[in-house]
Amino acid sequence: MNEHFHATSELTKNQALVMGALSQSDSPLSAYTILDQLRDDGFRAPLQVYRALDKLVEFGLVHRLESLNAFVACRHPGCDGHQTIAFMICETCGLVNEISDTSLAERLKQLASKAGFVPKKSTVELRGICGNCQTA
Amino acid sequence: MNEHFHATSELTKNQALVMGALSQSDSPLSAYTILDQLRDDGFRAPLQVYRALDKLVEFGLVHRLESLNAFVACRHPGCDGHQTIAFMICETCGLVNEISDTSLAERLKQLASKAGFVPKKSTVELRGICGNCQTA
DNA sequence: GCCTGTGATGTTATCTTGTAACACATTTGC
DNA sequence: GCAAATGTGTTACAAGATAACATCACAGGC
The missing domain is CATH 1.10.10.10 (Winged helix-like DNA-binding domain superfamily/Winged helix DNA-binding domain)
Structure with missing residues (x-):
């Protein structure tokens, strides 16, 4: 497999x-x-x-x-499970938006290597209010 | 106060x-x-x-x-508690490195606003091996 | 002085989240 | 077929977090 x-x-x-x-x-x-x-x-x-x-x-x-x-x-079609993924979690409706952003991942990698740190797993989660719940 | x-x-x-x-x-x-x-x-x-x-x-x-x-x-001297802070957590020695990076925070803000999302709290945590434990 | 509101504290019980340990079944490769 | 690895079932328990309720301390107004 x-x-x-x-x-x-x-x-x-x-x-x-x-x-x-x-x-x-x-x-x-x-x-x-x-x-x-x-x-x-x-x-x-x-x-x-x-x-x-x-x-x-x-x-x-x-x-x-x-x-x-x-x-x-995972909602991300080609997600291979090894990328840095950011989640936006709406505290009103509970919806979760999954975002894979290269520049974000790149920056995290830079910061890590500058500190001599070898990352295995990354957690990026934003809690807040989504667009829909904003207007409602 | x-x-x-x-x-x-x-x-x-x-x-x-x-x-x-x-x-x-x-x-x-x-x-x-x-x-x-x-x-x-x-x-x-x-x-x-x-x-x-x-x-x-x-x-x-x-x-x-x-x-x-x-x-x-909090180890960050002037930390006001409202910034986006990234943590690097060593899974070997347990040490935690606290990093406040403007460009990272900026990118997260961009991603959020592009999605119409208003963030209240952010969590950025990298798990891995720190520099010291790397060589050891 | 005395009342009153606000925030901190103490205590018990309970809920939620996650694992340890052990036994049994099923699949897979040779 | 058989051994090794992986999946499954079950009981008990550890670890993380909160609900509900009573009490205490103190500041400000009367």
């Missing part, structure tokens, strides 16, 4: 169920919310969710939002 | 104790670690720590690291 490409069909049963739950939601879900949604599918314990999530994040199909302790399905 | 400047002397007893614990540590502390360290000073419940932390973060004296669920004392 390729390390960077995972079609839905290549997932295990539990991974597919968790992926499905996240794909159908238009806002982030916590592990326990996912667990509740999948009770009818036989999920009983948090570990079943966390194990699936770990893999999905590893595959780059799902992102973890550190500031929310929640997870979203 | 001024909103942006808080000398240690202006803090309440609990706030000062928590601030002291964080200042003496050279790596981030979780709320519960702080609680344990302050048992001898009369701390009994997590809320005592969390309430102090809330204020200290509000004052800009302490930063919360979302990806660690932990807190660090």
